[in-house]
Amino acid sequence: MFSSRRLRWPGGALALLVMAVTIAACGSSKPSTTKTTSTVSSTSSSVAASATSSTESAGTIPVTFVGDETGLVAFVGKEVLKGMEVAVKRANASGELHGKKIVLSVMDTASNVSTATVKMSDAVKSNAVAVFGPLLSNEALATAPIAERGKVVDIETEAEVGGLLQIGKYIYRLTPSEFLYYPLTVDHLAKLGVKHVNLVYASDNPTLTEESTKLLPEWTKKLGISIGTSVGIPSTTTEFSSIVTKLETGKPEAIGVNMIGPAIASIASALRTSGYKGTIFCDQSATAGSLKPGGSAANGIIYGVLYSPEMSFPSSKEFTKLYEESFPGEKPQGYDATGYDAMTAFADAIAKSGSDTREGVLKGMQELTVAGSFDGGSGPLKFTGPEHREVSGPGALVEWKEGAEHMLVQGTPGLESQPLKAQ
Amino acid sequence: MSSDRAGGQPGPGGQPWRGGQPGLGEQPGPGGQGASREGAPALKIDRLSVRYGHITAVASVSLELPAGAIVAVLGANGAGKSSTLGAVAGSVKAHVSGDVRLFGERVGGRPSHRIVARGMVLVPEGRRVIAPLSVEENLLLGAYRQRSHKQVRAKLGEVHELFPVLRERRGSPAGLLSGGEQQMLAFGRALMADPRVILMDEPSMGLAPAMVDRVIDAVRAINALGKSVLLVEQNAVAALRVASYAYVLDRGRIASSGSAQTMRSDPVVAEVFLGLHESASRASAEQGPGRSEAARS
C-alpha cells in the first residue's frame, strides 16, 4: 500500500539533495538509535500481563515488531501495533499457546530503510521467535533478507511490493492484496446501472496503474461497463481542475479516482464543486484520513476495504469487540485489523505446531497454509499466491458519508479472487 | 530612529551644522588645541584600535577633526586608513576599541546605519555605488533615513546643482558611470543624508590626474556646504591641497601630524611617506625600513 508514493519526493537533483540532507541531517535515525534494543513498549508490556521479565523464560514467547512507530507512516504503525496488542491479549487469554504467553516488543524503524535494517538485525540476534516486518515497501525489501538469513519467520503487513515473498520461505504477508476488492466495486456499479466510467489514476504507482489499465477494464467489460477517458497523472500532482474538466467529458455515470492521499479528497471536491452528480469510486487505498478533508464533497464516495467494523463474520465481530474493550471510545480501522490478523496467524501457527522455537513457528505457519485459511479480524482469510504465503480476504464495499464509512456490501469468503459473473 | 535627535544639534530639517567659521584656511592645532569654538570638535577619535583576529590594523590612534574643517589622513597601502574609517563608521567587521565622539556625543560601537542617523557618513573606498540601481535611485538611497518626500526632493536638487552629471545620467545604471562620475555619485549620495561629518576613503583612487583635480574641487565644495571632512588619501599632494591639517598613519599608528603647510614642507615625511620628491619605485623600495625610522623620529 505504501509502495511508492509516500516516500517520493519530486524528482531530479533537488530531490537527491533533499534526500541526502534528510538522511544526513535529519534526526530521524538519531532518536531511534538512542531508543535501541527491544525495550518493551509501555503499551505492550501491559498486554503481556503476566510477563514479569522480557528475558527468555519458560513461560514466554518473545516476538518483535520491527515497525514504523515514528516517521513517515507512524500513524499506520501505531494502529498496526494496537491491533497486534489486541491479538496478543486474545491469544494469551485463550490458552491455545500451551500455557505460554506472547510478549511483544517494538523496535522503531522510524520509516527509515537504514534504521530498519539495523533494527531487523538486532531483532534477529535477539531471542524473538518471530518478527513482524516494517510497513514501507522499501523497508520490507531491505529487511526481509535479514530475517530469511537468520531463519526467523517474518510476517509482513501493509508492504505491498512485488518480490517480497520470493525472498524466501520465512517471509509471509498477511495483508490482503488490494485489488482483490475491485470486483465488489464493479459489481456494485453494475447494480447501480452504470454504463460509462471515466478514470484517473496515479501513473507512478505500479499497483494503481496495473489495476486501472488492466484489471479494471477487464472487470468492467464483463459487466457491460465501458471506460471512456482514462487519465494517468503523477501522484504528486496538486492541480486538478484541468483533470476534473477532462474527467467530466462524456458525462460518465461514475468516475474512478485511483489516487492515494489528499488527491482523492481534492479531486472529489473539485468534481462536486463543478457540479458532478454521479458516483465517485476509488481504490482501497482511500482511507478515512484522506477523505475527511473533502467534507461533504466526499459524501457518497465508494471504495473497497479489507475490514469494516460492521462486518458480520464471527472472527471480525470478536476482533471489533476486543478492540473496543482495549481502546474504549476508539473505532478499529483497517490497519488495526491488519496487525490483529498478522499476530493471530502467528498464534494459530504456534497452536498448530505446538512448538514456540523459531523452527516451530515456521512449521506452524506452514501447517497453517496447508490448512488453507484462518479466521482473522478481517474475516476468514485464505492463503493464496504462488507460495501460499500471502492471503486474500472477503473485504467489504463501503460508502463514505458525513465523516464515516458505512458498509454497503460484505464480500463473500472464497469468492474474492474469482472472476465476476454478471448478475 | 530619525536623525532629528542627533546630539541635540539641528537635524536634517534645519540648517547644515556650522561650527564656527568653516573657513577653508582655518588651522586646527594638533591635539585638542583647535577644538571647535562651540566646544566639541566634529569628530574626536581617542585611542582607537582595530584588530582582525591576530592582526592589529590600527593601534591606539587618536585624531581630531575640528568642526567645519578638512583634515587629511595620509598613509601608504595597508597603513590602516580604511580600517580607521570603517571602525568610525561602524562598518568594519573587526574587534574595535577606543572612543569615538561626534560633536561630543559618543558614537563608537554603533552599527553603521545608526551612525548615519547621527549625522556622519562614510564615502567608501572604491565608491561602492549600487551598480544595478539607477543614478537617481542611488541618490535616493542616500536619503534613506529621510522619510519626507519634499526634503528628499530638495536635497536631490542641491546635489544635482553640485554635480550636474548626476542629473544628466539620472536614469542610467550606476555601474555604467565612469570612475570619476561614480565618485561624484558617491559624494552626492553621501550628501543626500545631510550629514554633518563626511568620511572619505581615497576618493582620488584610480582616477586620471584631471579627474583627481575635479574630485578635490568637489571635496572643497562639499566642505563649503558646512560639512566637516575627514579625507583619507594616499595621494598626499592632492589631499594637502585642500586639507588644513594632516595626520600620517603608518602601520596602524599616527607617525606624525601637523598643519598642511608643515606637512608639505617636512622633508622626511615628504620623501618617505608621500614620495613627493622621489619616484614611486624608489619610494616603495625604501618603504620598509625607512618608514619605521621616520615613525620613531
Add this chain to the structure above:
Amino acid sequence: MPGAPAAGEMLQQLINAIVFGSVLTLFALGLSLAWGTLDVLNLAHGAVFIFAGYLTYELTRQGALSFVPALIVSMVGAGAATVALEVLAFRFIRTRFANKRQAELSMLVASIGGAIIIDQVVSNETGATTFGPPSSIFKVREYHLTGSAGITNIQILIVVVAVLAAVGLDQWVRRSRQGRAVRAVAYDPVTSGLLGVNVSFVAISTMFVAGALAGLAGVLLAVNLRAEEVAVGQDYLLTAFAILIVGGVGSVRGAVLAAYLIAIAETAVVAYGPTQWRDGIAFLLILLVLLVRPQGLFAKAQFQRA
C-alpha cells in the same frame, strides 16, 4: 451543435490554466523575492506554504476563526516562520561567509534543514496524513459561463489576489523607499548600511514578505484543494524553480509571465496530450529557455562596465 461542448471545455481549461498560474505566481513571488534580492534560495518556501495551510486548518477546524482572520493569522505565521529561518540561520551565514557562492550554498542547506523541521512539525501535528480546512469556512460557489464552463468564487479570488500581489510587489520593489533598500542590500549589504539602511531589518522584512506570500498562496490553495499534505509543498517548489529560471531570477514580471506560461503548457498537456507528462513539460520549458536565453526571459539589463 457538436462544437459547443468542446468550446465550453476549452474555455474551462483556459480558466483552469489561469487559476493554476495564479497559485504558481503567488508561490513563486516570495521565492523570487528572497532569491533575487537576498540571494537566499529558500528551499523551505514549500514547507512554509504548507505550514500556512496547516495553520488555517488548525485555526478553522474547531470553528475558532473564520476565513479572513485565519488567512491573516496564517500569513503572519508563515512570515514569522521564514523570519525565524532568517534570524536563526541565514543572517549568520551571510555575515560569516565572505565567499558569496559558499554563503549561498550554506543557506541552501540551512533552508533544507528548515524545510525538514517545518515539515516534521506539520507531520507530527497532522499524524502525517491528509488535512484541510473545513469546507464551511469558505462557501464555494460556481458561476456558470457558456456551455459546460464555469468558475468558482475561490478561483476568482485566487486570480484577483495573485494579480494584486504581483503588481503590488513589483511596485514595492521598484518604487518604494523600502524596495530600493531591499535591492541595495541584495547588491551590497555593507554599503547599504553605510547609507543608513538597517540591513538586518531589511532582510527580516523581506523574508517576512516572502513568507507571507507563501502563506497567502498556501491558504488559498488549501481552501481550493480541500486536502493537503506535506508533499504538496515540494511539488510547488519544484515548479517554482522552473518559473524562476524561465522568468529570469529576480524579475517579478518574468516570474509572473513564466508562471502563467507553465500553467498553460501543463494544462494543455492534460487537456490534449499525454497527461502523465505534464510535469515533464515544465522541465522541457526550462531546457528550451536555457538553450535560447540562458539568462531567462526577463533577465536584468547589464549594469556593470565591461
